[in-house]
Amino acid sequence: xxxIYGFVSGPLVWVxxxxxxxxxLYQVITLAQLARSRDAVVFEYMSFRFALRSxxxxxxxxxxxxxxxxxLTTLVAFAFHICVIAAPLFVYAHxxxxxxxxxxxxxxxxxxxxxxxSLLVIGACLFFLLRRITQPEVRYLTTPSxxxxxxxxxxxxxxxxxxxxxxxxxxxxxxLHMLSGEIMLxxxxxxxxxxxxxxxxxxxxIGSEFGAVRHAQDW
Amino acid sequence: xARTGKNAYPFTSDVGIDEGARRLxxxxxxxxxxxxxxxxxxxxxxxxxxxCAHCGMCAEACHFYLSHDGEPRFSPAAKVKQTLGExxxxxxxxxxxxxxxxxxxxxxxxxxxxxxAMYCPLGIDVAYLMLFVRRIGHFLGTxxxxxxxxxxxHSATMNQMxxxxxxxxxxxxxxxxxxxxxxxxxxxxxxxxxxxxxYSVIGPEPKFRAQLIYQAAVIMNxxxxxxxxxxxxxxxxxxxxxxxxxxxxMARLKRKHFETAMRLKAKRIVMGECGHAxxxxxxxxxxxxxxxxxxxxxxHAIEFYYELLKAGKIKVAKKFESPVTIHDPxxxxxxxxxxxxxxxVAGETCETVIEMHPNREHNYCCAAGGGVINCGPPFKMxxxxxxxxxxxxxxxxxxxxxxxLIAPCHNCHGGLEDIIHENHIGMDLKFMGDIIYEVMExxxx
Numbered sequence: 001x002x003x004i005y006g007f008v009s010g011p012l013v014w015v016x017x018x019x020x021x022x023x024x025l026y027q028v029i030t031l032a033q034l035a036r037s038r039d040a041v042v043f044e045y046m047s048f049r050f051a052l053r054s055x056x057x058x059x060x061x062x063x064x065x066x067x068x069x070x071x072l073t074t075l076v077a078f079a080f081h082i083c084v085i086a087a088p089l090f091v092y093a094h095x096x097x098x099x100x101x102x103x104x105x106x107x108x109x110x111x112x113x114x115x116x117x118s119l120l121v122i123g124a125c126l127f128f129l130l131r132r133i134t135q136p137e138v139r140y141l142t143t144p145s146x147x148x149x150x151x152x153x154x155x156x157x158x159x160x161x162x163x164x165x166x167x168x169x170x171x172x173x174x175x176l177h178m179l180s181g182e183i184m185l186x187x188x189x190x191x192x193x194x195x196x197x198x199x200x201x202x203x204x205x206i207g208s209e210f211g212a213v214r215h216a217q218d219w
Numbered sequence: 220x221a222r223t224g225k226n227a228y229p230f231t232s233d234v235g236i237d238e239g240a241r242r243l244x245x246x247x248x249x250x251x252x253x254x255x256x257x258x259x260x261x262x263x264x265x266x267x268x269x270x271c272a273h274c275g276m277c278a279e280a281c282h283f284y285l286s287h288d289g290e291p292r293f294s295p296a297a298k299v300k301q302t303l304g305e306x307x308x309x310x311x312x313x314x315x316x317x318x319x320x321x322x323x324x325x326x327x328x329x330x331x332x333x334x335x336a337m338y339c340p341l342g343i344d345v346a347y348l349m350l351f352v353r354r355i356g357h358f359l360g361t362x363x364x365x366x367x368x369x370x371x372x373h374s375a376t377m378n379q380m381x382x383x384x385x386x387x388x389x390x391x392x393x394x395x396x397x398x399x400x401x402x403x404x405x406x407x408x409x410x411x412x413x414x415x416x417x418y419s420v421i422g423p424e425p426k427f428r429a430q431l432i433y434q435a436a437v438i439m440n441x442x443x444x445x446x447x448x449x450x451x452x453x454x455x456x457x458x459x460x461x462x463x464x465x466x467x468x469m470a471r472l473k474r475k476h477f478e479t480a481m482r483l484k485a486k487r488i489v490m491g492e493c494g495h496a497x498x499x500x501x502x503x504x505x506x507x508x509x510x511x512x513x514x515x516x517x518x519h520a521i522e523f524y525y526e527l528l529k530a531g532k533i534k535v536a537k538k539f540e541s542p543v544t545i546h547d548p549x550x551x552x553x554x555x556x557x558x559x560x561x562x563x564v565a566g567e568t569c570e571t572v573i574e575m576h577p578n579r580e581h582n583y584c585c586a587a588g589g590g591v592i593n594c595g596p597p598f599k600m601x602x603x604x605x606x607x608x609x610x611x612x613x614x615x616x617x618x619x620x621x622x623x624l625i626a627p628c629h630n631c632h633g634g635l636e637d638i639i640h641e642n643h644i645g646m647d648l649k650f651m652g653d654i655i656y657e658v659m660e661x662x663x664x
Contacts, residue, residue: 031262038261044511058340065581066338069279077340131275137284138275140291141300146273195270195341202266206342213502213512215556216580218337 001171008178016182023189024197031201042205047212054207055200057219064219073131080124083117084153088181090114093164115164118157125154149191155180230319231327233597235364240319243359248318251358252311255351264351267343268303271296277345280338282583283328286607293605295335295345298324302352322361325352327598328605331462331589332549337580346589350464357464365595369459372422374468377475378455379422388450390425394433398440402662405440407432410483411447417485417515418448419476421457421493421629428629431491434656438524441661442532446489453479456490458499462590466507473504480515488513492520492650494550494588494628502554519551521627524655525560528567534660535568541647542571543654544613544621546635547582548628556580564651565625568658573621575612583609585626587634602634603641610642623647625654 035042057063067074088094090107091114099105129150132142159177163170188196195202210218230236278284278294287293292301302321306313331346339345356362362370372381382390388409395407408414418439424431439446448454453475460468480488490496497519505513518526527533545565551557558579565572577583586606591598613624613635624639624646626632632648639646 031266034265035262038259039263041506042262054342058342064337064340065577066276066279066340069338070276073276135275137278137289137291137294137297138273140294141273141275141296143273192270192272195272198266198270199341202270203340203342205263206336206344209344210336210553214554216553218342218580 001175005175008175008182012179012182016185019186020188023186024194027189027194028197045208045213046205047208050208050211051200051204052207053211054218055203057207058203066219076124076127079120080128083120083124084157087114087117087121087157091160111164115161118161118164121157122154122161125150125157145191149187149193152180152184152187153193156184231323231597231601233363233594235367236319236322236361239359239361240315240322243315243318243361245312245314248313248315248359249311251355252306252313255355255358256307256311259354260351263344263347267345267348268299268307270341271299271343272341274340277335277339277343280335282330282332282334282586282608283605285583286605286609293328295329295339296343298329299345299348303348306352306355318356318359318361321352322356322359322363325349325356326363326366326462327591327594327601329589330549330584330586330591332584333553334549334581334584337553353462354464354466362463363594363598365597366459366463366590366593369422369593370463370465370468373458373460373472377452377472379457379459380426382422382425382455384452387425387454390429391432391448391450394429394436398433398436402437402440404662405436407436408447409450413484414447415445415486416447416489417480417483417487418446418489418491419454419456419480420491421496422455423457423629424491431650431652434652435491437656437661438527438533438652438659441659442527444527444532447483447485449479449483451479451482453482456488456496456500457493458496458504459590459593461499461503462495462593469499469504470507473500474508476500476504477508477510477514485515487516487518489518489523490520492627492629492652494548494554495590495630498550498554519555519557521551521557521561521564521651522555524564524651528564533655535658536660537658539569539623539654539658541622542573542620543569543623543625543649544573544575544616545578546575546585546624546626546628546631547579548626548631549582549584549588551628552582553580561627561651564655568651568654569625571620573616573619575616575621583612585609585628585631585634585638587637588628588630592630592633599637600641603637606634606638609635610638610644613639613644613646614642617644617646621646623649625649625651627651 061078062068062074090109092108092111095105095108132138156177159173159180162173163177188194207218210216277296281293281295284293291297301324305317329349331349333346335345336342369379372379391407398405456476458469458472500517501513547558586602591602626635626648627650636648
C-alpha cells in the first residue's frame with residue numbers, strides 16, 4: 001500500500017503534470033503550425049477585440065440565446081465548469097500539499113465549500129449522463145468515449161469526497177483519488193476535454209469572423 | 220452509431236449522385252479522402268472535429284432539425300457525425316453508400332447558413348465542415364446533377380445560366396429600351412470607364428428575371444448615380460462552384476469579376492439582391508484568391524439602397540401600403556450584418572413593417588440557400604418539408620397582419636416561393652428593389 005501511495009503521490013504526479021502541460025503546449029503549437037500552413041485565414045482574421053467580445057459573452061451565464069433556450073443545462077453546465085476548475089485549485093488539502101513541497105501557497109476555500117463543489121460536480125456528471133441517455137439529439141451523438149470521459153471527470157471528485165469523509169476504505173479511495181486525478185489531468189490535451197483551452201481559439205475565431213468581417217453578433 | 224446503412228432511410232434519386240456513385244471504387248474513394256485529409260484538412264478542421272463535446276446544443280439552431288420534430292440526424296453535429304465522423308474513423312475506407320449518404324447530407328440537408336455557429340458554445344463552424352464534405356463530393360464526382368450543371372456553365376461561360384455573351388448585351392439593350400418608355404432619358408451605360416459603380420447581377424437575372432435589371436436601371440437613373448455594367452464575361456457575381464466544392468473554379472470566377480471591375484476602373488461594385496453571390500465576392504471568393512477583403516469594395520443592394528435613401532437621392536412618393544414582413548437572408552445578415560439597414564430601407568418605403576420571430580442574426584434560413592435549391596427538383600420537397608418552421612413563422616406574421624414578404628436574396632426568394640405555395644400561405648413575395656421601384660418618385664418621361 002505504501003509503495004503504491006508513494007508512486008501515485010510522487011513520480012506519477014510529475015508524469016501527469018508533464019503530460020498535461022507538455023501535451024497542451026504541444027497541441028496548441030502543432031495546431032498553430034498547421035494553421036500557418038493550411039489555414040492562413042485563422043491568423044488573418046483573428047481579431048483580439050472581437051474574439052474577446054465573443055468569449056466574454058459566452059462566459060456569461062445566459063449571455064447567448066442558445067443558453068437561454070436550455071436554462072437547466074446552462075445552469076448545470078456553468079456550475080459544473082466553475083466547480084471542476086475551482087475545487088481542485090483551491091481545496092485546502094491541495095494547497096497544503098503544494099505548500100509543503102515547494103513552499104508556495106495561495107488562497108484556499110473552507111472545506112465545506114469544496115465539499116459542496118465536489119457534490120455539484122458529481123451531480124452535474126449524473127445530469128450529463130442522464131441527458132446523454134434520455135435526450136435523443138444528445139444520444140445520437142454519443143459514443144462510448146463520452147461515457148468514459150464523463151467517468152474520468154467524475155472519478156477524482158467521487159474518490160476525493162470519499163477520502164475526505166473517511167468512509168470505509170478511505171485509504172484506497174485516497175490512492176484512487178490521486179490516480180484518477182492524474183489520469184484526468186494527463187488526458188486533457190489528448191481528449192475532447194481539450195476544449196478547455198481550445199475554446200479560446202474556436203470561440204475567438206468565430207467571434208472574429210462574425211464581428212470583424214461580417215459585422216454581426218454570434219450569440 | 221450513425222445510421223448510414225443501406226436501409227436506414229431511403230436515398231433521394233438524383234442522376235448526378237447515382238451515376239457518380241456507380242463509377243466509384245473503394246480505391247478511388249480512399250485516394251480522394253486521404254488526399255483531402257492530408258492536404259486540405261487544416262487546424263480548423265482538426266479542432267472542430269476533436270473538440271466537439273457531443274453536447275447537442277447546436278440542434279436547436281437548425282431549421283431541418285426543428286422542422287422534423289427534433290429528429291436527431293438533422294442536428295448540425297449529427298450531420299458531421301454521419302459524414303466526416305465516419306470518414307475519419309475509417310480513414311477513407313468507406314463504402315459507396317456512405318459517400319452517397321454524405322453527399323446527400325452535405326449538399327441537401329445543410330444550407331451552410333451558419334446559424335449553428337451561434338448556438339454551439341465552442342463556436343464550431345459546421346458550415347465549414349459541410350463544405351469540406353462537398354469538396355470530397357466534388358472530387359469524387361457525386362455532385363447533384365442540377366447544381367453541377369450550373370457549375371459547368373460557370374466554367375464554360377463564366378456565368379451561371381449558359382447566357383451567351385451577345386445575349387447578355389442584348390438583354391441589357393432590351394431592358395434599356397423597355398425602361399425608356401417610362402423614363403426617356405434612361406441609360407444602362409455599358410463599358411464606361413472610371414464610373415463610381417460597376418453594377419453586377421447574377422446569371423438568372425438576364426435569364427428570367429430581366430425586370431430586375433430594368434428596375435435597377437430606373438433606380439440608378441433616378442438617383443443620378445454614375446454607374447456602368449460590363450459588356451464582357453465577369454458581369455455575373457454568382458458562384459455555384461463555391462457550393463459544389465470546386466474552389467478552384469470559385470477563385471477563377473471571382474478573379475474574372477474583380478478584374479472586370481478593375482478593367483472598367485470602377486470605384487465600387489454594387490451588386491443586386493443576392494445572398495450567396497455576396498458571400499462569394501465578400502467572404503469566400505476573395506479569400507481563395509488571397510485577398511483579405513475584396514480588392515474592389517463590394518456593396519450589397521441593401522446597403523446601396525440605404526445610402527440612396529439616407530442621402531435623399533431617392534424620394535418616396537407614396538409608401539407601400541400592404542403591411543410587410545422581413546426575411547433576413549443568412550448571407551447578408553449573419554454574413555454582413557445588414558439587418559438594421561434593411562429595416563431602415565423597409566421603414567422608409569413601407570407603411571407597416573411587422574417583424575417575424577426570431578429575426579436578424581437568429582432568423583431561420585429559407586432552406587434554399589447554400590446551393591440546396593440549385594440541386595433542383597429531386598430535392599425540392601425535402602427543403603420545403605425541412606423548413607416547416609419558416610412556414611410557421613410566415614403564418615404567425617400573417618396572422619399579425621403581414622401581407623407581403625420582403626426577401627432581398629434570390630435563393631431566399633426561390634425557397635420562400637415554394638414554402639408559401641406548398642403551405643398555401645398566401646403572401647406576396649417581393650425584393651426590396653421591387654418595392655423601391657414601386658414607391659419612388661420617378662422623373663417624368
